[in-house]
Amino acid sequence: MSGFEDIVEITRKHVFGTWRVQKTWKPVNIVSAEGCYFTDSSGKKYLDLSSQLICVNLGHSNMNVINAIYEYMKKLQYLTPAFACDVRAELSRMLLEIMPKNIIKFFYSTSGTEAVEAALKIARMYTRKHKIISRYRSYHGSTAASISITGELRRIPVEGYHTVPGTQFAPECYCYRCPFKLSYPECGITCAEYIDYMLQHEGDVAAVIVEPVVGSNGVIVPPHEYLPRLREITRDHNVLLIVDEVMSGWLRTGEWFAVHHWKIEPDIMVTAKGVTSGYLPLGVTGVSREISEYFEENLFAHGHTYEAHPVTLAAGIATINEYKRLNIRDNVLKVGEYLGKRLKELEAHPSVGEVRGLGMFWAIDLTRDKKTKKFMNTPKDKLAGRPIVVEKVAAKASELGVFIIGWVNNLLVAPPLIATREDIDRGVEVLDEALKLADQEASSKTS
Ligand SMILES: Cc1ncc(COP(=O)(O)O)c(C=O)c1O
Structure with missing residues (x-):
């Protein structure tokens, strides 16, 4: 097979990137995955905070x-x-x-x-x-x-x-x-x-x-x-x-x-x-x-x-x-409670309207204005191909080594159900940093 650059280029050119305008797709080449983490072709490791598409509940590489x-x-x-x-x-x-x-x-x-x-x-x-x-x-x-x-x-x-x-x-x-x-x-x-x-x-x-x-x-x-x-x-x-x-x-x-x-x-x-x-x-x-x-x-x-x-x-x-x-239910109850508590801290961000969820299933719902609860982005923005703030936040998190899905106005926090408190701390720390990008949008519209 060709080099890593070809892998990305051939994939981009000949495989459909779904639910997106094609020219905006820049797929990262992933080469391995284990537990709550996966690794790209440059050796960079990512914490999987969305269990891929909220499906890899047991984590990667369960033998x-x-x-x-x-x-x-x-x-x-x-x-x-x-x-x-x-x-x-x-x-x-x-x-x-x-x-x-x-x-x-x-x-x-x-x-x-x-x-x-x-x-x-x-x-x-x-x-x-x-x-x-x-x-x-x-x-x-x-x-x-x-x-x-x-x-x-x-x-x-x-x-x-x-x-x-x-x-x-x-x-x-x-x-x-x-x-x-x-x-x-x-x-x-x-x-x-x-x-x-x-x-x-x-x-x-x-x-x-x-x-x-x-x-x-x-x-x-x-x-x-x-x-x-x-x-x-x-x-x-x-x-x-x-x-x-x-x-x-x-x-x-x-x-x-x-x-x-x-x-x-x-x-x-x-x-x-x-x-x-x-x-x-x-x-x-x-x-x-x-x-x-x-x-x-x-x-x-x-x-x-x-x-x-x-x-x-x-x-x-x-x-x-x-x-x-693996007694996954116990882990979801214990670590999920901790996850909710840590995520709620993010409500201090001007751009975070509400953090809600249960177990290991949470959303960070953004707003431009906490009083009016105005959406950061609407479905119409997504349909028109306008920049979407949760996508910018997700891209920043990815740069910092955390994978998270953003859809229209929400970030979906749903790590593998084997995640530990340390994984959660790492994820929240990166989200805290990445959300500063959204805060700029919130303040720019309200100031
Ligand atoms: C609630 C719900 N129903 C149906 C589907 C479709 O499932 P699939 O993508 O496996 O076809 C999804 C996918 O995310 C979903 O979240």
């Missing part, structure tokens, strides 16, 4: 997962989904133990997008209804049906051309900048009641879909009554509740799944990412007993060649075993 993949690859490389095999039974048995009790049957795919796509198709086949209620601050995937129910800006460039009609968007429970300009708890969770109102007036609704803790769009943790009330509302209207735990699942929030914090049972549960700690592509769509029984007599009209791919399932089993063996 037990790697060996399980290798061993299974030697045993069986591929099987048509029509066959049974040990990993198809074993991962399903494990999911029955850790998912909400009413979720009893699974469709295995290869991404969060496909898992959402399957959930929507299943909901529509089961209910024979078409509409989906989703929320504005949401990301659910990039294919036709999943992007159609994505409330945030990534839907806009394909709206009408590559979207499926029938989505209604609802406001979300974003208390820091409440869409209704109300304050919790006096608001009486109007954001949930609004969905009740929508369901009173909409017909043909198959399902409501939510990320129980919103991910890319700012780690929005709902008030404690929100999800139980939403469960009640959807039941009252005989509408399915789909929870998208692609990002919030797998101990990220301190529970196997975020819904466990509020003890609700959805009708369909979607997950991916942390199921294999990102080591192999695997998506999961889990459905309730009622939905499962429906398909005993009706055609399950869905499937892929790589569905339930045995090696990906072996990776899932090994990952769950590692979560248990």
Whole structure:
């Protein structure tokens, strides 16, 4: 292979950089990774403060997962989904133990997008209804049906051309900048009641879909009554509740799944990412007993060649075993609390509006003005290709040896779940420095 410069140049020229204008992409060449760190071709080490795309929950180079993949690859490389095999039974048995009790049957795919796509198709086949209620601050995937129910800006460039009609968007429970300009708890969770109102007036609704803790769009943790009330509302209207735990699942929030914090049972549960700690592509769509029984007599009209791919399932089993063996939940609870405390210190920056999250899932939400809570950047800035302050902060952090994802107005702090207090201290120290760039923007607009 050619030299390192060629690697970057060929990648840049011949591989799409996603969700960006191509000419702005300058990929760094990464050559190795271990634990919470990865290294580039110049030998520079980076602390991974976003677990890549909030998926490498066990950290890099976990040998037990790697060996399980290798061993299974030697045993069986591929099987048509029509066959049974040990990993198809074993991962399903494990999911029955850790998912909400009413979720009893699974469709295995290869991404969060496909898992959402399957959930929507299943909901529509089961209910024979078409509409989906989703929320504005949401990301659910990039294919036709999943992007159609994505409330945030990534839907806009394909709206009408590559979207499926029938989505209604609802406001979300974003208390820091409440869409209704109300304050919790006096608001009486109007954001949930609004969905009740929508369901009173909409017909043909198959399902409501939510990320129980919103991910890319700012780690929005709902008030404690929100999800139980939403469960009640959807039941009252005989509408399915789909929870998208692609990002919030797998101990990220301190529970196997975020819904466990509020003890609700959805009708369909979607997950991916942390199921294999990102080591192999695997998506999961889990459905309730009622939905499962429906398909005993009706055609399950869905499937892929790589569905339930045995090696990906072996990776899932090994990952769950590692979560248990390493007592990851305890680490998330202990180190996550410390992470939240340290990140809250950053609220002293003029540009930091709010730091919020739970477990090892946090966002730093920027503002130009703490009084008015004016956004540092809006989705329209991103769509227009204007400079985005969180991207500048992330670039500065990268220069200082910390990798962090910035999306529109938020920095996403979600380190591998094995992170230590020392890793957190290092990350916060660099963010403290990098945020000075954002402070300049805040003061320049307010002075
Ligand atoms: C909540 C949520 N749903 C769905 C997806 C799509 O998953 P994937 O990128 O694996 O297709 C994502 C990706 O970030 C996500 O965060």
